[in-house]
Amino acid sequence: MSEKIAPFHLAILIYMIQSGVTLTKLPRLLAVDFGTNGWIMVILVSFVACCNIFLIGLVNRIGGGKDLFDIMEALIPRGVMAPFYLLLAFIYSVLVILIGKDYVVITQVLSFQNTNAYYFIIIMLLLVIYLVSKDVYTITKVTAVFFVFTVWMTLLIFYHIPYMSFTRMTPFFLAEGENFLLGFINLFTAFLGFEIVVFLFPYIDRSKKNWFRSVYIGNMITTFIYLVISIVSYMFFSLEQLKLTSFPVLNLIAFIEIELIERIESFIFTLFLMKIVVSIVMYIWVAKLLFKRALPVVPDKWVTLILIFSGLAITFNANLEYEIGEWLNIFGLIGASIAIALPLIMLTVLGILKIRRRNRA
Amino acid sequence: MVRRSIKRRRKLQESEEKDLTNEATLLEQIEHQFEGCADLSKRFLPDLQLHLFYFQHLLDDEMFQTELLKPLYQVREDEMLTVFNRFTYMASDDIHEITQKILNGYAGILFQDKVYLIDLYGPKERSIEPSETEGTINGPHDAFVESSSTNLSLIRRRLKSSDLKALDVSVGEVTNGTVTLLYIQGIANEELVERLKTRVQSIKIDGVYDSHMLSQLIEDHPYSLFPQHVLNEKPDSVTAELVEGKVAILFDGSPSVIITPSTFFDFFQAGDDYYQRWLTGSATRLLRFAAFLITILLTALYVSVTTYQYEMIPESLLQTLVESRSRVPFAPIYEALMMEITLELLREAGARLPTKIGQTIGIVGGIVIGQAAVQAGFTSNVLIIVVASSAISSFVIPSYVMSASIRLTRFGLIILAGILGNFGIMVGLTVLIIHICGLTSAGAPYTAPLSPFFKKDWRDFLIRAPFSSMKTKPTISKSSQKR
Numbered sequence: 147m148s149e150k151i152a153p154f155h156l157a158i159l160i161y162m163i164q165s166g167v168t169l170t171k172l173p174r175l176l177a178v179d180f181g182t183n184g185w186i187m188v189i190l191v192s193f194v195a196c197c198n199i200f201l202i203g204l205v206n207r208i209g210g211g212k213d214l215f216d217i218m219e220a221l222i223p224r225g226v227m228a229p230f231y232l233l234l235a236f237i238y239s240v241l242v243i244l245i246g247k248d249y250v251v252i253t254q255v256l257s258f259q260n261t262n263a264y265y266f267i268i269i270m271l272l273l274v275i276y277l278v279s280k281d282v283y284t285i286t287k288v289t290a291v292f293f294v295f296t297v298w299m300t301l302l303i304f305y306h307i308p309y310m311s312f313t314r315m316t317p318f319f320l321a322e323g324e325n326f327l328l329g330f331i332n333l334f335t336a337f338l339g340f341e342i343v344v345f346l347f348p349y350i351d352r353s354k355k356n357w358f359r360s361v362y363i364g365n366m367i368t369t370f371i372y373l374v375i376s377i378v379s380y381m382f383f384s385l386e387q388l389k390l391t392s393f394p395v396l397n398l399i400a401f402i403e404i405e406l407i408e409r410i411e412s413f414i415f416t417l418f419l420m421k422i423v424v425s426i427v428m429y430i431w432v433a434k435l436l437f438k439r440a441l442p443v444v445p446d447k448w449v450t451l452i453l454i455f456s457g458l459a460i461t462f463n464a465n466l467e468y469e470i471g472e473w474l475n476i477f478g479l480i481g482a483s484i485a486i487a488l489p490l491i492m493l494t495v496l497g498i499l500k501i502r503r504r505n506r507a
Numbered sequence: 508m509v510r511r512s513i514k515r516r517r518k519l520q521e522s523e524e525k526d527l528t529n530e531a532t533l534l535e536q537i538e539h540q541f542e543g544c545a546d547l548s549k550r551f552l553p554d555l556q557l558h559l560f561y562f563q564h565l566l567d568d569e570m571f572q573t574e575l576l577k578p579l580y581q582v583r584e585d586e587m588l589t590v591f592n593r594f595t596y597m598a599s600d601d602i603h604e605i606t607q608k609i610l611n612g613y614a615g616i617l618f619q620d621k622v623y624l625i626d627l628y629g630p631k632e633r634s635i636e637p638s639e640t641e642g643t644i645n646g647p648h649d650a651f652v653e654s655s656s657t658n659l660s661l662i663r664r665r666l667k668s669s670d671l672k673a674l675d676v677s678v679g680e681v682t683n684g685t686v687t688l689l690y691i692q693g694i695a696n697e698e699l700v701e702r703l704k705t706r707v708q709s710i711k712i713d714g715v716y717d718s719h720m721l722s723q724l725i726e727d728h729p730y731s732l733f734p735q736h737v738l739n740e741k742p743d744s745v746t747a748e749l750v751e752g753k754v755a756i757l758f759d760g761s762p763s764v765i766i767t768p769s770t771f772f773d774f775f776q777a778g779d780d781y782y783q784r785w786l787t788g789s790a791t792r793l794l795r796f797a798a799f800l801i802t803i804l805l806t807a808l809y810v811s812v813t814t815y816q817y818e819m820i821p822e823s824l825l826q827t828l829v830e831s832r833s834r835v836p837f838a839p840i841y842e843a844l845m846m847e848i849t850l851e852l853l854r855e856a857g858a859r860l861p862t863k864i865g866q867t868i869g870i871v872g873g874i875v876i877g878q879a880a881v882q883a884g885f886t887s888n889v890l891i892i893v894v895a896s897s898a899i900s901s902f903v904i905p906s907y908v909m910s911a912s913i914r915l916t917r918f919g920l921i922i923l924a925g926i927l928g929n930f931g932i933m934v935g936l937t938v939l940i941i942h943i944c945g946l947t948s949a950g951a952p953y954t955a956p957l958s959p960f961f962k963k964d965w966r967d968f969l970i971r972a973p974f975s976s977m978k979t980k981p982t983i984s985k986s987s988q989k990r
């Protein structure tokens with residue numbers, strides 16, 4: 147592959163993977179778990195995500211742009227690593243199938259109460275198979291166009307400015323929160339997606355020296371959008387109302403009325419399909435890399451199908467919104483742990499390699 | 508099958524020719540080659556002892572008289588060779604060359620044991636007129652004609668530079684058409700020129716009859732719904748594209764010139780954008796992009812909203828819509844498809860019929876669609892407005908080929924909207940975006956400068972910035988030279 151991912155596209159890609167269905171529920175999660183002025187936690191968790199990105203940046207700098215496979219296999223034989231690769235691949239595929247299901251269930255609630263959710267899941271997964279069959283450069287190109295089609299939604303909050311009021315805010319910070327730790331983990335999972343860059347190192351255009359900055363920029367775009375949406379929600383709804391509203395962001399959108407059209411939340415929510423497809427595609431793409439590294443004999447198209455079907459099979463019992471939520475809590479936690487652990491393990495391996503090289507010298 | 512039989516015939520002919528060459532004279536060989544060609548003029552001038560062979564309809568009459576006949580009548584037999592030694596003549600005894608030259612508008616003079624060939628090509632051709640497919644308000648009105656040499660002259664008149672290079676390649680195993688690759692040395696990507704040349708040369712087909720056909724034969728993705736080369740009939744636009752570092756491909760026999768590489772967004776540009784003030788030009792261009800979205804989405808949204816999401820319509824408007832739809836017995840998707848197909852039928856009938864009868868179609872369509880369909884309860888007034896708006900929008904797109912592709916896409920979206928509502932529309936859009944992003948035009952990304960993002964090229968993308976700020980050439984032509 148001659149074309150490489152430009153830093154600009156990398157920033158957009160990171161944002162598009164991070165932001166997803168969670169955005170629609172985020173203000174409620176903040177209100178329930180953190181209570182008053184919970185929006186402030188977005189900044190804090192974003193900072194934690196930045197620290198995590200910093201670790202990945204260190205891996206990039208010390209490892210000289212080598213990806214996870216090259217670094218790990220310099221110390222541990224591929225045969226030993228293969229089961230871990232497979233495990234990681236299946237975790238990722240389960241995680242994204244859950245994200246897809248979460249999206250579809252909300253679509254079902256909004257517009258198609260009588261239709262089986264699996265129709266939508268199959269259609270969405272067909273889209274995923276179509277996109278993941280392209281090379282990663284094309285995926286980033288598609289992502290940039292999806293970004294243009296979805297990012298304008300943020301501007302809709304201008305409609306709510308006249309209806310926002312400081313009287314709904316309190317001077318108390320993080321009071322009345324139910325579960326700080328769970329909230330923290332949930333919020334951190336909403337930032338997940340940046341860890342994929344570990345696998346993207348060889349595909350990035352490294353001609354610009356500080357290209358890694360675009361990972362931070364991607365995270366900053368997500369932070370900015372999360373923050374704006376949370377603040378608007380906190381000032382638009384009251385805290386108690388926020389706690390009781392399942393999808394506050396959809397309610398915000400439903401509030402918009404113009405002469406020609408109203409209740410656009412069902413339409414706007416369908417636009418989220420593009421974000422979800424990108425998230426799923428990128429994780430499946432990484433899972434494919436992992437799977438093929440462990441079992442190179444399996445043909446390319448079969449790998450995608452194996453990953454998707456195993457994801458579907460494992461999550462077969464997660465069909466209702468709360469079931470999916472519970473599964474997502476578990477796999478979100480696993481995903482978050484992986485995001486933190488990956489750079490740490492890689493740094494350790496790089497350290498051992500360095501010591502070994504020094505001893506040999 | 509046809510190609511195989513032609514090849515067999517050609518092989519047979521070649522073996523016959525070999526036999527003939529050995530024994531027969533050149534005169535017999537020529538007569539054998541053109542056997543059955545009643546339109547070949549053969550003349551024998553007994554006092555000069557020479558034979559003339561030519562296709563009268565391929566020659567310029569005046570040149571034929573002054574360059575050929577007059578000198579022939581003025582000389583004696585023994586002076587003939589001095590006449591033929593002039594630079595305008597070329598001597599040959601190779602029957603293949605002679606045949607090709609005569610077919611290309613040369614006159615052949617058989618004298619003694621050689622044939623002297625003189626180029627008198629000048630068939631009757633259409634005069635230069637304004638283009639019927641690409642209208643323009645400001646700017647030059649002349650458009651290309653079917654003759655490649657006239658088209659070349661139209662470009663050379665505007666681009667007076669010896670760096671403008673022309674490469675001739677022939678295409679079509681039976682038709683032997685001439686393709687000319689035009690580019691500016693030092694500005695265009697010469698590797699691309701070479702690649703295009705090889706691609707044209709490698710076309711294995713009996714005949715190519717138009718640039719549109721040639722364009723499909725050299726595309727990167729021949730199975731795609733979308734055209735990957737802009738075809739232009741305006742010499743000023745082609746000149747501008749050449750200056751920007753693109754390659755123009757002329758096909759002798761077609762008034763359209765292929766511009767490559769082209770992006771998806773190039774199909775939304777028109778010469779008028781540059782001849783108007785930059786603000787009005789930009790506004791027009793934005794209008795075209797809006798027209799694109801209206802074309803693909805409006806009818807699909809109508810179907811989706813009236814089938815699944817009635818709540819999206821405000822109460823005041825809902826009343827009108829419900830009233831309008833109350834007498835219609837069909838589901839919105841059938842209603843919409845019926846109207847869209849009727850409109851396509853009208854469009855196609857209008858395009859095929861002679862202009863005078865074509866007007867009748869307009870009236871019939873206007874009455875049938877406008878009034879009768881609503882009165883009969885076949886369709887709603889609102890749908891007529893929706894279908895008409897999206898049809899008008901589709902005609903705003905300057906390229907007819909692209910407009911046709913987009914109109915076809917619309918049907919897919921309408922069906923998806925009928926089945927899955929807004930979700931279906933989004934699925935359709937997603938597939939469309941993935942497909943378009945995967946395309947390339949002569950190796951260049953089809954969705955540039957949006958994705959991949961080329962910041963500098965945005966000055967001539969959604970808007971047309973003032974000329975003073977458009978200093979660099981498009982990135983896809985891979986040239987760093989100043990504009």
